[in-house]
Amino acid sequence: MDELRNHVKEMLANGTVAAVIGYKEAGSPMRTKPVIITAPEEAILLVFNEYCLNNLAVYLTKARVKNLARVNGTIKKLGIVAKPCDVHAVIALIQESQLKREDVYIISFNCNGVVKDYGETLTGETIASKCLHCDARQPLYHDKVFGELKDLPASPDEELAKIKSFDDMTSQERFEYFKNEFDKCIKCYACRAACPMCYCTQCITDKTIPRWVESSAHGRGNFSWNLIRAFHLSARCVGCGECERACPMDIPLSLINRKMLEVAKNDFAYLSGRNLETPTLVGSFDVKDKEEFIL
Amino acid sequence: MTEEKWEPKVVAFVCNWCTYTGADLAGTSRLKYPANMKMIRVMCSGGIDPVFIIKAFERGADGVLISGCHPGDCHYNAGNFHARRRWTMFHQLLEYLGIDKNRLQFSWVSASEGKKFVDVVSKVVNDVRELGPFKGYKELNSEFTAVVNGLKQEVNKAEAVNG
Numbered sequence A: 001m002d003e004l005r006n007h008v009k010e011m012l013a014n015g016t017v018a019a020v021i022g023y024k025e026a027g028s029p030m031r032t033k034p035v036i037i038t039a040p041e042e043a044i045l046l047v048f049n050e051y052c053l054n055n056l057a058v059y060l061t062k063a064r065v066k067n068l069a070r071v072n073g074t075i076k077k078l079g080i081v082a083k084p085c086d087v088h089a090v091i092a093l094i095q096e097s098q099l100k101r102e103d104v105y106i107i108s109f110n111c112n113g114v115v116k117d118y119g120e121t122l123t124g125e126t127i128a129s130k131c132l133h134c135d136a137r138q139p140l141y142h143d144k145v146f147g148e149l150k151d152l153p154a155s156p157d158e159e160l161a162k163i164k165s166f167d168d169m170t171s172q173e174r175f176e177y178f179k180n181e182f183d184k185c186i187k188c189y190a191c192r193a194a195c196p197m198c199y200c201t202q203c204i205t206d207k208t209i210p211r212w213v214e215s216s217a218h219g220r221g222n223f224s225w226n227l228i229r230a231f232h233l234s235a236r237c238v239g240c241g242e243c244e245r246a247c248p249m250d251i252p253l254s255l256i257n258r259k260m261l262e263v264a265k266n267d268f269a270y271l272s273g274r275n276l277e278t279p280t281l282v283g284s285f286d287v288k289d290k291e292e293f294i295l
Numbered sequence B: 001m002t003e004e005k006w007e008p009k010v011v012a013f014v015c016n017w018c019t020y021t022g023a024d025l026a027g028t029s030r031l032k033y034p035a036n037m038k039m040i041r042v043m044c045s046g047g048i049d050p051v052f053i054i055k056a057f058e059r060g061a062d063g064v065l066i067s068g069c070h071p072g073d074c075h076y077n078a079g080n081f082h083a084r085r086r087w088t089m090f091h092q093l094l095e096y097l098g099i100d101k102n103r104l105q106f107s108w109v110s111a112s113e114g115k116k117f118v119d120v121v122s123k124v125v126n127d128v129r130e131l132g133p134f135k136g137y138k139e140l141n142s143e144f145t146a147v148v149n150g151l152k153q154e155v156n157k158a159e160a161v162n163g
Ligand code: SF4
Pocket: A191, A194, A195, A196, A197, A198, A233, A236, A237, A238, A239, A240, A241, A242, A243, A244, A257
């Protein structure tokens, strides 16, 4: 922790970064919240541990945060404390031209997993499900990395098992299942606010002429909203799970996001936010793409 | 509408340059195809946003057909290549969420394939007929109408009270 604080202090003092988005303790050592540090002496607030749940990349596209980087007419770097999986979101944002690599200063960690919820001790039961299938516990891109890898507590990947179990259901059963889940939606858009990839300045659901997605919270509007959200994040979602964590109605959004991650992986061998050199999946094409579903 | 009289409603989004012209050819060649299909012409299959498809289901479609130029023939060079990737994702998402894959079908039909157009439309209409009315979305629709009617009644009541 001291390494992190000292490093941030130094980077702010020597003017490498204009601000650092990081985590600070929130009321208990087993809980954190985001903090934006702009003065070297504030660096003492920063923490990094298994309670750093937020994906801070969501702030990188916010106009107010971007403005912080504009110092006396020149652009300075924004520092971000990012778990290796959150680095995927930063990379995906760069792939989608929302940021330039040289505009961010990535401080990352060799990661030993995070908990599902604050206040729990990290064990095989309490570990976040995304950590169970993590393919990059060491950051793929970083400007500074701390920490040492330890073994993760072992636990089965129940999420994938659940997704596979849907194959045995009929279309109608699946429709019922998701309809009932989506029925709970209250259209609070917390899932959108928490998502680093939902950075549209005007979301399709806010467009009123014509109104594509009904905004009142009834079955039909809820179904359309959740469908469109899932589609917009297909092959762009980095699987951080923040949408599901933010959802106050406990809608299993990860079951859908993860399914679409698997689809992109199986059909195109593509994972979002892993490679700065490749274009995004939906922003490019290959003349040899498979098409056996087309008549 | 009673169950026996039910006829499938299929909405087709077709591109201007190939499939629409193909459909035209089917017409001028006096080929018959089921009248269940309502065709909507767009400039390019790459311009068919998935919200169009969702809107069609919301408005009572039992099936949707999307059709454009064969790969390599796009009037705008690459519109259909881009579309193909999106469809690959979208149709698997719909299937996962419980919308039968036969309710949303895709095809390439060129301007000279009047016969293929007829075959495709007949296949889609038959598939949808076999599946029956799209109960799932229709239920969502009736829920929606019930909510709206309830609100209207409230408004009427309030107006009656307030004069
Ligand atoms: S959709 Fe959810 S899991 Fe995917 S990037 Fe957005 S917040 Fe993360």
